[in-house]
Amino acid sequence: MERRGIGVFDSGLGGLTVVKELRKLLPNEKIIYFGDTARVPYGSKSKKVIVKYSKEITNFLMTKNIKIIVIACNTATAMALEEIKNMVDIPVVGVIKPGSRRAVRTTTNNNIGIIGTTATIGSNSYYNEVKNINKNINVYQKACPLFVPLIEEGLLEDSVTYEMANRYLNGVKGKVDTLVLGCTHYPLIKKTIKKIVGENVILIDSAEETAIEVRDILYSKRLLRNDEGEESDFFVSDMPKKFEEIGKIFLGTDLKEAKYIDIESYSGENN
Amino acid sequence: MERRGIGVFDSGLGGLTVVKELRKLLPNEKIIYFGDTARVPYGSKSKKVIVKYSKEITNFLMTKNIKIIVIACNTATAMALEEIKNMVDIPVVGVIKPGSRRAVRTTTNNNIGIIGTTATIGSNSYYNEVKNINKNINVYQKACPLFVPLIEEGLLEDSVTYEMANRYLNGVKGKVDTLVLGCTHYPLIKKTIKKIVGENVILIDSAEETAIEVRDILYSKRLLRNDEGEESDFFVSDMPKKFEEIGKIFLGTDLKEAKYIDIESYSGENN
Numbered sequence: 163m164e165r166r167g168i169g170v171f172d173s174g175l176g177g178l179t180v181v182k183e184l185r186k187l188l189p190n191e192k193i194i195y196f197g198d199t200a201r202v203p204y205g206s207k208s209k210k211v212i213v214k215y216s217k218e219i220t221n222f223l224m225t226k227n228i229k230i231i232v233i234a235c236n237t238a239t240a241m242a243l244e245e246i247k248n249m250v251d252i253p254v255v256g257v258i259k260p261g262s263r264r265a266v267r268t269t270t271n272n273n274i275g276i277i278g279t280t281a282t283i284g285s286n287s288y289y290n291e292v293k294n295i296n297k298n299i300n301v302y303q304k305a306c307p308l309f310v311p312l313i314e315e316g317l318l319e320d321s322v323t324y325e326m327a328n329r330y331l332n333g334v335k336g337k338v339d340t341l342v343l344g345c346t347h348y349p350l351i352k353k354t355i356k357k358i359v360g361e362n363v364i365l366i367d368s369a370e371e372t373a374i375e376v377r378d379i380l381y382s383k384r385l386l387r388n389d390e391g392e393e394s395d396f397f398v399s400d401m402p403k404k405f406e407e408i409g410k411i412f413l414g415t416d417l418k419e420a421k422y423i424d425i426e427s428y429s430g431e432n433n
Numbered sequence: 434m435e436r437r438g439i440g441v442f443d444s445g446l447g448g449l450t451v452v453k454e455l456r457k458l459l460p461n462e463k464i465i466y467f468g469d470t471a472r473v474p475y476g477s478k479s480k481k482v483i484v485k486y487s488k489e490i491t492n493f494l495m496t497k498n499i500k501i502i503v504i505a506c507n508t509a510t511a512m513a514l515e516e517i518k519n520m521v522d523i524p525v526v527g528v529i530k531p532g533s534r535r536a537v538r539t540t541t542n543n544n545i546g547i548i549g550t551t552a553t554i555g556s557n558s559y560y561n562e563v564k565n566i567n568k569n570i571n572v573y574q575k576a577c578p579l580f581v582p583l584i585e586e587g588l589l590e591d592s593v594t595y596e597m598a599n600r601y602l603n604g605v606k607g608k609v610d611t612l613v614l615g616c617t618h619y620p621l622i623k624k625t626i627k628k629i630v631g632e633n634v635i636l637i638d639s640a641e642e643t644a645i646e647v648r649d650i651l652y653s654k655r656l657l658r659n660d661e662g663e664e665s666d667f668f669v670s671d672m673p674k675k676f677e678e679i680g681k682i683f684l685g686t687d688l689k690e691a692k693y694i695d696i697e698s699y700s701g702e703n704n
Binding site: 200201206207208210211214307308311312314315321322325326399400401422424426427429 | 471472477478479481482485578579582583585586592593596597670671672693695697698700
């Protein structure tokens with residue numbers, strides 16, 4: 163009987179959009195989520211530090227009887243996916259490959275836009291992934307460093323967010339027919355983004371496609387759970403109450419208790 | 434012969450404004466600076482986590498032969514000053530008391546405004562400090578959570594920064610004659626703030642007054658250095674190169690090499 167859980171982590175709240183899709187697709191599975199709310203945001207940090215933090219989180223998740231790890235954060239996927247794969251002997255899934263695959267399937271004019279944090283865009287991870295699938299696709303990338311703070315301040319349909327989006331998206335609008343929201347926060351400002359790039363541009367968020375990839379892997383390895391699952395567990399490195407409150411917006415349903423974890427104490431031997 | 438240094442820390446770059454004033458006032462002194470660039474910003478974190486981080490940094494600074502600690506960060510001062518004082522047997526100076534004292538001396542209409550991060554304002558530290566000095570002064574407080582990300586993006590005289598400042602300062606303009614910039618980042622947007630509150634309002638930043646307090650303490654304890662000092666040492670928890678580049682703006686002069694420190698490894702027994 164397979165009863166191990168699915169470990170999911172993010173720099174904060176955004177990864178809950180992946181949890182939402184996992185729950186839809188795999189309602190029997192138990193999810194163990196870690197949000198690094200003390201050290202959010204990851205988007206402006208170096209590879210060195212993001213790898214270090216991701217390893218600590220992996221050490222923590224590995225104490226929780228899991229069968230797969232989902233890096234539900236674009237920046238951590240871009241910076242640390244390979245390192246985490248090398249660290250554990252269970253499957254590790256990021257959000258960039260599924261998102262890229264979906265974008266390539268979606269575009270009809272072969273012009274794809276990618277927006278994300280400074281770290282994600284600087285890594286060229288999406289660019290490389292898309293070019294790997296089809297080298298004839300034109301990829302327009304743009305880092306949008308103020309989106310995360312604006313979203314975290316709740317300015318979702320605000321004139322200031324619109325103004326910043328207008329500047330950031332200036333180089334992609336009118337060119338792309340598909341725009342990858344390469345940060346799990348960005349789906350919350352879909353309306354604002356649509357206003358600028360136009361209703362016809364298809365916005366891709368990786369959550370749904372990532373959930374499909376997780377299901378396919380668990381299915382092919384015969385790791386799907388058949389009996390009725392347990393409730394998800396949520397852990398954070400700071401401010402569990404705030405996480406519970408704001409988490410609802412991302413998750414779409416109530417979020418039971420989040421527990422505080424001293425994540426630094428999981429540095430182990432992997433640093 | 435007194436040769437120990439002055440330990441200064443901040444969540445990132447902002448504390449360099451205090452270093453600048455210390456150098457002016459105490460050119461002989463050696464300064465050892467730590468900027469927690471991996472875990473910046475502190476302004477949205479809990480007391481628990483800020484105390485933890487401040488203790489780690491204190492453990493690190495104590496390995497550097499120092500005679501005084503300056504918490505050159507408003508949020509860390511608000512959240513962790515007492516804890517750090519209890520931890521070490523050398524003097525510990527924060528920025529809130531000096532800034533409050535200066536504000537009280539400056540106001541002529543007894544109406545003082547305080548702006549800062551969510552954590553600083555939420556702590557009521559400035560409010561309490563001002564009221565302690567003179568309970569008849571009216572204090573208007575406002576958290577400005579987007580100022581730090583806007584400043585870190587370099588949008589110092591930008592229309593978006595102006596728009597946010599206009600919203601944040603709406604409740605203080607026309608009332609106060611003195612406005613405390615309760616975050617070491619804010620001096621960089623003085624021009625924008627002045628445009629909104631008016632040229633006559635005096636903006637207080639704590640850096641200069643904090644340097645005076647440090648000098649007074651070292652003088653009274655006979656800890657001032659008499660011989661010519663050595664160069665300052667700079668340490669950060671992430672991206673030393675970026676710190677060197679942007680640090681110049683805060684410091685007003687070139688900044689020699691910054692070194693990377695794995696600050697988590699200084700958690701010691703104080704967690």
